[in-house]
Amino acid sequence: MKILVCISKTPDTTAKIAFTDNNTKFAAEGVQWIINPYDEWFALVRAIELKEADPTVLLHLITVGTADCDPIIRKALALGSDEAIRVNADSHDSFYIASQIAEVAKKGQYDLIFTGKETIDYNGSSIGGMVAEILELPFVSYAAKFNLEGNTALVVREIEGGEETCKVSLPLVVSCQKGMAEQRIPNMKGIMGARSKPLSVVEPIAVETLTSIASFELPPAKAGVKLVSADNPEELVRLLHEEAKAI
Amino acid sequence: MSVLLFVDQSEGHIKKSSFEAACYASKVAALMGTTAEAIVLGQVADDLTALGKYGIKKVHTIKNDALNQVDAQVFTKLIADVAKAVNANLVIFSNNFNGKAIAPRLSVRLKAGLVSGAVALPDLSNGFTVKKNVFSGNAFAYVSITTDIKIISLNSNSYSISTTEAVAEVSEFAATIDVAKVQVTATDKVIGEIPLSEAEIVVSGGRGLKGPENWALVTDLAKLLGAATACSRPVADSDWRPHHEHVGQTGLAIAPNLYIAIGISGAIQHLAGVNRSKVIVVINKDPEAPFFKAADYGIVGDAFEVMPKIIEAVKKLKQA
Ligand SMILES: Cc1cc2nc3c(=O)[nH]c(=O)nc-3n(C[C@H](O)[C@H](O)[C@H](O)COP(=O)(O)OP(=O)(O)OC[C@H]3O[C@@H](n4cnc5c(N)ncnc54)[C@H](O)[C@@H]3O)c2cc1C
Ligand SMILES: Nc1ncnc2c1ncn2[C@@H]1O[C@H](COP(=O)(O)O)[C@@H](O)[C@H]1O
Numbered sequence: 001m002k003i004l005v006c007i008s009k010t011p012d013t014t015a016k017i018a019f020t021d022n023n024t025k026f027a028a029e030g031v032q033w034i035i036n037p038y039d040e041w042f043a044l045v046r047a048i049e050l051k052e053a054d055p056t057v058l059l060h061l062i063t064v065g066t067a068d069c070d071p072i073i074r075k076a077l078a079l080g081s082d083e084a085i086r087v088n089a090d091s092h093d094s095f096y097i098a099s100q101i102a103e104v105a106k107k108g109q110y111d112l113i114f115t116g117k118e119t120i121d122y123n124g125s126s127i128g129g130m131v132a133e134i135l136e137l138p139f140v141s142y143a144a145k146f147n148l149e150g151n152t153a154l155v156v157r158e159i160e161g162g163e164e165t166c167k168v169s170l171p172l173v174v175s176c177q178k179g180m181a182e183q184r185i186p187n188m189k190g191i192m193g194a195r196s197k198p199l200s201v202v203e204p205i206a207v208e209t210l211t212s213i214a215s216f217e218l219p220p221a222k223a224g225v226k227l228v229s230a231d232n233p234e235e236l237v238r239l240l241h242e243e244a245k246a247i
Numbered sequence: 248m249s250v251l252l253f254v255d256q257s258e259g260h261i262k263k264s265s266f267e268a269a270c271y272a273s274k275v276a277a278l279m280g281t282t283a284e285a286i287v288l289g290q291v292a293d294d295l296t297a298l299g300k301y302g303i304k305k306v307h308t309i310k311n312d313a314l315n316q317v318d319a320q321v322f323t324k325l326i327a328d329v330a331k332a333v334n335a336n337l338v339i340f341s342n343n344f345n346g347k348a349i350a351p352r353l354s355v356r357l358k359a360g361l362v363s364g365a366v367a368l369p370d371l372s373n374g375f376t377v378k379k380n381v382f383s384g385n386a387f388a389y390v391s392i393t394t395d396i397k398i399i400s401l402n403s404n405s406y407s408i409s410t411t412e413a414v415a416e417v418s419e420f421a422a423t424i425d426v427a428k429v430q431v432t433a434t435d436k437v438i439g440e441i442p443l444s445e446a447e448i449v450v451s452g453g454r455g456l457k458g459p460e461n462w463a464l465v466t467d468l469a470k471l472l473g474a475a476t477a478c479s480r481p482v483a484d485s486d487w488r489p490h491h492e493h494v495g496q497t498g499l500a501i502a503p504n505l506y507i508a509i510g511i512s513g514a515i516q517h518l519a520g521v522n523r524s525k526v527i528v529v530i531n532k533d534p535e536a537p538f539f540k541a542a543d544y545g546i547v548g549d550a551f552e553v554m555p556k557i558i559e560a561v562k563k564l565k566q567a
Contacts, residue, residue: 002421003426011382011518013496013515013516014516014550017382017385017386019386023504037496038495038497039438041497048551064332066506068349069518073453094351094354094361095354095360096354098351098355099337099435100279114448120383120389120496120519121381121383122383123340123363123364123380123381123382123383124363124364125347125351125363125364126347126350126351126354126361126363127390128350128351129319129347129348129349129351129352130351130355130449132319132320132321133323133351133352133354133355133356134355135348136455138314138318138319138320138428139319139348139352140319141344141347141348142347142348150431155270155343158344158491159344159345159434159436160257160344160442160444160445161436161437161440161441161443161491162264162434162436162437162491163434163435163436164431164433164434164435164490165431165432165433165434165435166429166430166431166432166452167429167430167432168429168430169428177390178490178493178497178498179490196528208363209393210354210359210360210392210393210394211267211361211390211391211392212390212393213361213388213389213390213391213393214376214388214389214391215388215389216381216386216387216388216389217378217385217386217387217388217389217409218385218386218387219384219385219386219456219474219522222540222541222542222543223543225539225540225542225543225544225545225546226531226543226544226545227539227544227546228544228545228546229546229553230546230547230548230549232551233546233548233556233557233560234526234555234556234559234560236546236560237424237560237564238560239544240505240526240528242545244505244526244543244544245450246448246504246505246525246526247249247470247505247564
C-alpha cells in the first residue's frame with residue numbers, strides 16, 4: 001500500500017502577523033516556519049502509525065513550494081516516512097496547488113492521500129476536496145479517526161454538532177484533524193536518518209490559477225476593554241443588554 | 248446568468264446558516280443585476296416557498312431519500328447539473344462542514360475559482376474581489392476570482408438576515424443520482440443542542456474552572472441565554488468536556504455575536520478561534536490575563552463568586 005501525505009509550511013502559531021509592500025505580502029522576516037499543525041500532528045502521525053502497523057506500507061510526503069520548504073520537509077521525514085517530493089512552485093491558489101499534488105499522486109498510484117483539515121495561514125480548507133475531484137476519488141473531510149480493514153477505510157468525521165462514522169473503499173482522500181493521532185517529537189535517530197532520505201524536486205505542470213490575492217488587511221484594533229467591578233456583576237448583564245444589545 | 252445557493256439541511260430542516268447565505272446570495276445577485284435561485288437536495292420538511300422571504304426566487308429540489316446523507320461526490324455532480332441548467336455564474340455555500348466538503352470539488356468540476364471563508368459582499372467595482380479570513384482570524388485577504396463562474400462559501404454570522412413577504416417558486420429538478428461511495432454507518436449527534444458553529448451566543452470555560460464538576464457555571468448561563476457551550480483546548484484534552492466543544496486554532500473557529508470566556512487565559516491559539524466574535528466578555532481573576540486585551544467587557548474576579556450572580560441577573564432579565 002502507498003500513502004501520500006500533503007505537507008505545507010506555515011508561520012509558527014505565535015508569529016506576528018504583518019504585511020509589507022503596500023499590504024500585498026506577508027512580512028516573513030524573522031518569522032519561524034513550521035509544518036502546518038494539522039498536517040504534522042494528525043495526517044502525518046496517523047500515516048506513520050499505519051506504516052508501523054504494516055511495514056510494507058510506503059509512505060511519501062509531498063509539498064508544493066520553493067526550496068525554503070526543505071527544512072520542514074526534513075523535519076517531517078525525521079518524524080518518519082520513506083521519501084519526499086517537492087514540486088518546485090510558489091503559489092497560493094488552491095486549484096494550482098491541488099493540480100500539482102494530483103499530478104504526482106496519479107503517477108505514484110497512491111491508495112491513500114492525507115491532507116490536514118486546513119492551513120493555518122490561508123485557511124482554504126480546499127486542497128483535499130480539489131485533489132479528490134481531480135482524481136475522481138471519494139473524499140472524507142474533517143476526519144477525527146481513521147482505521148483500515150483490508151481495503152476498506154472506517155472513518156469518523158466531524159459534522160455540525162456531532163460526528164458520523166463512514167465506510168469507504170480505497171483509493172481515497174482524507175483531510176485530518178484532531179483525534180486522528182497524538183503529536184510526536186522527532187528523535188535523534190529519526191533526525192539523523194532524515195538527512196539521507198530521498199527528497200526529489202520536480203518541476204510543476206502548467207495549470208491556470210483561478211484566484212489571486214489582491215491585498216491583505218489587519219482587523220481594526222479593539223477599542224479597549226470596559227471593566228466592570230467584581231462586586232457588581234449585575235452591571236455587566238445590564239451593559240450586555242442595553243449597550244451591546246447582545247443579550 | 249444567475250446566482251445559485253446550495254441550501255444545507257439537517258434532518259429535514261434548513262440550517263440557519265443557509266438563511267444567512269440566502270440573504271447574501273440575493274444581495275449579490277442584485278449587485279450583479281440578476282436573481283438568486285437555490286438547490287435543495289433530499290427530503291425536507293420545511294416549507295421551501297418560504298426561502299422567498301430570504302430573497303430566493305426559484306428553488307430546485309431533488310427529493311430523493313438517498314440524498315438525505317451528504318456525499319460530496321454525488322452532491323457535486325447534482326449541483327453542477329443545476330448550475331449549468333440555470334446558467335449560474337456564481338454558486339454560494341455556507342462555509343460549514345458540508346460546504347467545505349462540496350465547494351472545493353465543485354470548483355474543480357466547473358473550473359470556478361473558490362473563495363472559502365468569505366466575510367463580506369464581493370466588490371464588483373474592479374473585477375470580482377472577495378474579503379475572506381486568513382491567518383486564523385488574525386487578518387483578512389482580498390481575493391480576486393478570475394474565472395467566469397465563481398464560488399463563494401460564506402462564514403457564518405458574517406451577513407445579517409432580513410426578510411420580506413416574498414414567496415419562492417419551487418420545482419423538482421430531474422437528474423440522475425450516482426451511488427455514493429462513502430457509506431455513513433452511524434451518526435452521533437447531540438440532538439436539540441445548538442451547533443456551536445451556528446450559535447449566536449457562546450459561553451466558554453477554561454482551566455480556571457478547575458474541573459468538570461463546576462461546569463454548571465457555564466451550562467446554566469448558556470441555557471438561560473439560548474447559547475452553545477465551548478471550551479479551551481486543555482479542557483477538552485482532559486476530557487472535562489467533549490472534543491467538539493474545543494475552540495481555537497486547532498479546534499473550531501467561531502464568530503458568534505457574543506462570546507463569554509470564563510477562566511480562560513486567552514492564549515494566541517485560543518484567540519485564533521474566537522477573535523471574530525462581535526462582542527467578547529472575559530471573566531478572569533488575573534488582571535494580566537492576555538484575554539482582556541481582546542475583550543470588549545470584562546470582570547477581574549473569581550468565577551466561582553461572580554458567575555452565580557451573573558446567572559441570577561440574567562434570570563431576572565429574562566423574566567422581566
Ligand atoms: C500549536 C498550538 C495550538 C493550540 N491550539 C489551541 C486551541 O485551539 N484552543 C485553545 O484553547 N488552546 C490551544 N492551545 C493551547 C494554548 O496555548 C493554551 O495553553 C490554552 O488555551 C490555555 O487554556 P486555558 O486558558 O483554559 O488555561 P490556562 O492558560 O491555564 O488559563 C486559566 C485561566 O483561568 C484563570 N483562573 C483561574 N482560576 C480562576 C477563577 N477562580 N476565576 C476566574 N479565573 C480563573 C487564570 O487566571 C488563567 O488566566 C494551543 C497551543 C499550541 C502550542
Ligand atoms: N503547498 C502545499 N503543499 C502540499 N500540501 C498542501 C499545500 N497547501 C496545502 N496543502 C495540504 O492541504 C491541506 C489543506 O490546505 P488548504 O486547503 O490550503 O487549507 C493542508 O493541511 C495540507 O495538507
